[in-house]
Amino acid sequence: MAEDIKVIVFKLGSEEYGIEVEKVQTIERMMPITRVPKTYSFIKGVINLRGVVIPVIDLRGRFGIEEAEHTDQTRVIIVSVNEMEVGFIVDSANDVIDLNRDSIDTPPDVVGGIKAKYLDGVAKIGEERLLIMLNLSEVLNKAEIVQLESLEG
Amino acid sequence: MDMNQYLSMFIDESNDHLQSLNESMMGLEANPEDLSIVQVIFRSAHTLKGMAATMGFEDLASLTHQMENVLDLVRNNKLRMQDFIFDTLFKSLDALESMVEDITRGGEGKADVSAIVSSLQAIVRGEVPAAGGAGAGAATPAAQAAETPIHLDEFQFSVLEQSIQEGHQVLYVDVTIRKDCQLKAVRAYMVFDLLERSGEVVKSFPSVQDIEQEKFDQSFSLYYITQKTADQIQAMIMNLSEIDKVTAVALDQESLKMLGQESAAAVSEVAATAVETKPASAPAPVASAKPMPTKDEGNKPGTAKAGGAPSRTIRVDIERLDVLMNLFSELLIDRVRLEQLASEVQNGDLTETVEHMGRVSGDLQNIVMKLRMVPVDTVFNRFPRMIRDLAKSLDKKVDLIITGAETELDRTVIDEIGDPLVHLLRNAVDHGIESIADRVAAGKPETGTVHLRAFHSGNHVFIEIEEDGTGIYPEKVLKSAVKKGVITQEQAANMSDEAAYQLLFAPGFSTAEVISDVSGRGVGLDVVKAKISSLGGHVTIYSSPGKGTNFSVQLPLTLSIIAAMLIRLGSEKYAIPLSSIVETGIVKNTQIRTIHGNKMLEFRNSHIPLVSLSRIFSVPDYDESTEEETEIVVVRKGERLVALAVQDFIGQNEIVIKNLGKYLPDIQGISGATILGDGQVALIIDPNAFIK
Numbered sequence: 001m002a003e004d005i006k007v008i009v010f011k012l013g014s015e016e017y018g019i020e021v022e023k024v025q026t027i028e029r030m031m032p033i034t035r036v037p038k039t040y041s042f043i044k045g046v047i048n049l050r051g052v053v054i055p056v057i058d059l060r061g062r063f064g065i066e067e068a069e070h071t072d073q074t075r076v077i078i079v080s081v082n083e084m085e086v087g088f089i090v091d092s093a094n095d096v097i098d099l100n101r102d103s104i105d106t107p108p109d110v111v112g113g114i115k116a117k118y119l120d121g122v123a124k125i126g127e128e129r130l131l132i133m134l135n136l137s138e139v140l141n142k143a144e145i146v147q148l149e150s151l152e153g
Numbered sequence: 154m155d156m157n158q159y160l161s162m163f164i165d166e167s168n169d170h171l172q173s174l175n176e177s178m179m180g181l182e183a184n185p186e187d188l189s190i191v192q193v194i195f196r197s198a199h200t201l202k203g204m205a206a207t208m209g210f211e212d213l214a215s216l217t218h219q220m221e222n223v224l225d226l227v228r229n230n231k232l233r234m235q236d237f238i239f240d241t242l243f244k245s246l247d248a249l250e251s252m253v254e255d256i257t258r259g260g261e262g263k264a265d266v267s268a269i270v271s272s273l274q275a276i277v278r279g280e281v282p283a284a285g286g287a288g289a290g291a292a293t294p295a296a297q298a299a300e301t302p303i304h305l306d307e308f309q310f311s312v313l314e315q316s317i318q319e320g321h322q323v324l325y326v327d328v329t330i331r332k333d334c335q336l337k338a339v340r341a342y343m344v345f346d347l348l349e350r351s352g353e354v355v356k357s358f359p360s361v362q363d364i365e366q367e368k369f370d371q372s373f374s375l376y377y378i379t380q381k382t383a384d385q386i387q388a389m390i391m392n393l394s395e396i397d398k399v400t401a402v403a404l405d406q407e408s409l410k411m412l413g414q415e416s417a418a419a420v421s422e423v424a425a426t427a428v429e430t431k432p433a434s435a436p437a438p439v440a441s442a443k444p445m446p447t448k449d450e451g452n453k454p455g456t457a458k459a460g461g462a463p464s465r466t467i468r469v470d471i472e473r474l475d476v477l478m479n480l481f482s483e484l485l486i487d488r489v490r491l492e493q494l495a496s497e498v499q500n501g502d503l504t505e506t507v508e509h510m511g512r513v514s515g516d517l518q519n520i521v522m523k524l525r526m527v528p529v530d531t532v533f534n535r536f537p538r539m540i541r542d543l544a545k546s547l548d549k550k551v552d553l554i555i556t557g558a559e560t561e562l563d564r565t566v567i568d569e570i571g572d573p574l575v576h577l578l579r580n581a582v583d584h585g586i587e588s589i590a591d592r593v594a595a596g597k598p599e600t601g602t603v604h605l606r607a608f609h610s611g612n613h614v615f616i617e618i619e620e621d622g623t624g625i626y627p628e629k630v631l632k633s634a635v636k637k638g639v640i641t642q643e644q645a646a647n648m649s650d651e652a653a654y655q656l657l658f659a660p661g662f663s664t665a666e667v668i669s670d671v672s673g674r675g676v677g678l679d680v681v682k683a684k685i686s687s688l689g690g691h692v693t694i695y696s697s698p699g700k701g702t703n704f705s706v707q708l709p710l711t712l713s714i715i716a717a718m719l720i721r722l723g724s725e726k727y728a729i730p731l732s733s734i735v736e737t738g739i740v741k742n743t744q745i746r747t748i749h750g751n752k753m754l755e756f757r758n759s760h761i762p763l764v765s766l767s768r769i770f771s772v773p774d775y776d777e778s779t780e781e782e783t784e785i786v787v788v789r790k791g792e793r794l795v796a797l798a799v800q801d802f803i804g805q806n807e808i809v810i811k812n813l814g815k816y817l818p819d820i821q822g823i824s825g826a827t828i829l830g831d832g833q834v835a836l837i838i839d840p841n842a843f844i845k
Binding site for chain 2 (some may be wrong): 034035036038039043046047048051052053054055082083084086142
């Protein structure tokens with residue numbers, strides 16, 4: 001029997017995503033962002049998180065989903081992976097659930113338009129809910145971004 | 154007992170001692186008759202030995218011990234310092250240094266030093282390669298009055314008296330060591346060690362410290378409390394090798410009293426020395442009676458401490474200072490915010506309080522900054538030794554003159570600047586200073602001079618390395634550069650001398666005909682430049698052919714708080730470091746000319762480029778081209794100027810530099826970020842990026 005993990009659940013559009021709680025430092029409401037010129041379009045800029053300057057990524061932009069207006073529900077999830085601190089802008093984040101590792105299946109090729117390598121797997125919760133587990137190191141993999149950019153260029 | 158917690162302290166202190174040993178040794182070399190320097194060296198070496206032994210680094214301790222033996226002879230006028238002795242001692246220091254380095258890297262500090270040890274021992278034996286060791290046989294100047302019984306202070310007397318009352322044996326032991334004994338102190342230690350196994354040594358003459366330092370002739374005496382008889386003790390000690398004679402006399406209360414009275418006259422004197430040689434609070438005098446701190450004594454690292462002036466400084470982990478610095482920068486941000494609020498609220502009391510807080514935090518900031526400031530001396534102090542060795546190996550005569558060693562720099566800068574300076578200095582000695590023959594031929598004094606200077610100027614510290622050597626010939630540099638394909642023939646033809654000198658910093662460039670093992674001028678200079686640039690500094694070369702060269706390194710005072718001009722571009726705010734701003738101003742659109750498609754501006758009788766920040770940063774809501782007048786900030790990199798077009802000046806502010814984190818790629822023109830009083834993040838512009 002595999003262990004239980006705690007997962008932060010957030011939404012992008014109609015999809016629900018999960019990040020392991022250990023990798024999340026805090027979840028913040030939307031705050032003023034200082035634009036950083038000459039970077040990728042999905043990097044919205046930097047914020048002041050209690051004295052630390054942290055870059056913020058629009059996760060929709062990162063996954064190539066059309067960006068949305070920010071609302072009351074919009075949240076910034078601050079994650080820390082490989083000594084990098086980064087904020088993710090998500091549509092909403094309001095749930096923490098326990099998940100058994102066994103219930104996470106390998107990801108299908110395409111889920112909601114996101115490339116499979118960004119995903120750790122898909123978990124089924126209850127009857128109808130599907131939770132997409134993110135592979136943070138891949139999401140934050142810069143080498144891959146450079147490649148992407150040069151292809152587009 | 155886990156010694157690891159003392160390890161970093163040990164490493165720091167060992168390095169300090171090694172440094173001071175090196176320095177003193179250099180001083181002694183310049184002034185061989187000054188025995189007071191020998192004393193200093195001896196003390197340092199002794200402390201080092203004690204520390205090493207306490208920490209269990211036996212090789213380190215034993216090599217230091219051998220050095221001590223040599224130094225002791227010198228100190229007692231039995232040996233005159235000579236070149237070969239200096240060389241051996243310097244070699245020993247190098248060996249010690251590499252051992253400490255090994256320990257720093259997590260090693261055990263082991264090294265094969267048998268060659269050095271045997272030459273040190275040869276020196277002690279008086280086996281001098283050349284004549285001159287005649288003094289070795291001379292008698293000890295201060296032949297110690299070993300015959301007189303030891304003076305006891307009141308406390309020791311009562312201890313002995315009590316012991317006799319309790320039925321213990323109190324012995325007066327006199328030990329004479331054979332004349333040909335190599336390591337008297339070690340023998341003495343063995344005697345003490347033996348005695349301590351079956352009793353307590355209450356007092357010895359000479360003092361334990363002196364014995365340990367071999368400050369005794371052939372014999373020493375002591376008071377000893379034991380259960381064994383005098384004969385047994387005598388036999389025990391005689392069993393040790395190299396012991397000439399032992400007399401042990403059992404004392405009864407009466408004979409003790411007699412001794413006590415005898416010493417009464419000298420009590421005051423003795424009391425003074427007793428306090429000096431023993432920790433005042435020691436529960437029993439026995440506590441200090443171990444001649445050498447040994448491994449199993451490791452739980453008392455303090456015992457290895459030498460006397461001398463109590464230190465008025467403490468060592469602080471640099472990380473703690475970083476935390477303090479971070480906290481302080483938070484405070485600074487809040488202060489600016491408070492000032493802003495107060496100016497909006499317009500309440501007299503509030504304004505006053507905020508102003509006061511501003512002053513206090515200003516002072517605090519100075520102190521916090523100063524905590525991180527370290528004199529460049531900590532880097533400079535290893536250079537005299539390096540230059541000495543270098544000059545010797547190259548067979549040149551070089552004087553190194555250091556000025557401004559007290560100039561302070563941020564710790565982070567100090568840590569990084571050592572290697573580039575080593576490189577530049579080696580360069581100066583190897584390629585700058587000519588051989589003695591060449592110097593004479595050129596009509597210069599035989600001895601070349603290398604100046605190493607540090608001084609403050611504005612917000613910067615300058616470190617200059619200037620020699621009176623051959624100088625750099627621009628034609629030679631250019632020729633070499635063309636040959637190596639660094640530049641083309643045409644480029645070379647149009648190059649100024651100054652630009653030619655800068656070529657020395659090009660990667661893989663060397664003007665040296667033969668690259669020596671020390672350095673090749675140009676080989677690695679690119680690394681020097683890269684390092685200095687990464688610290689936010691510059692290197693400039695001035696040279697007059699035939700007369701010498703000056704490498705001038707400009708460094709920022711600190712890397713974390715700077716004064717900056719805040720500017721506005723539409724809704725965005727940016728900070729420009731004040732240190733690179735020449736001036737600010739307003740220009741009319743009619744003053745802007747276009748040359749080769751680039752916007753230029755007439756500025757002080759020359760034309761400088763006008764750079765549109767809004768265009769480069771693609772600012773969404775501002776474009777200066779629509780305005781009649783444009784505010785400009787003229788920034789400088791070396792001699793070159795560029796005007797940056799901005800919308801508004803917000804004002805001058807102290808800002809705390811924050812980095813942008815690992816995730817963001819390097820952004821051209823942005824060197825970091827800061828947090829403004831209102832909590833917003835502003836990006837810091839790197840003006841150097843706009844000047845090609």
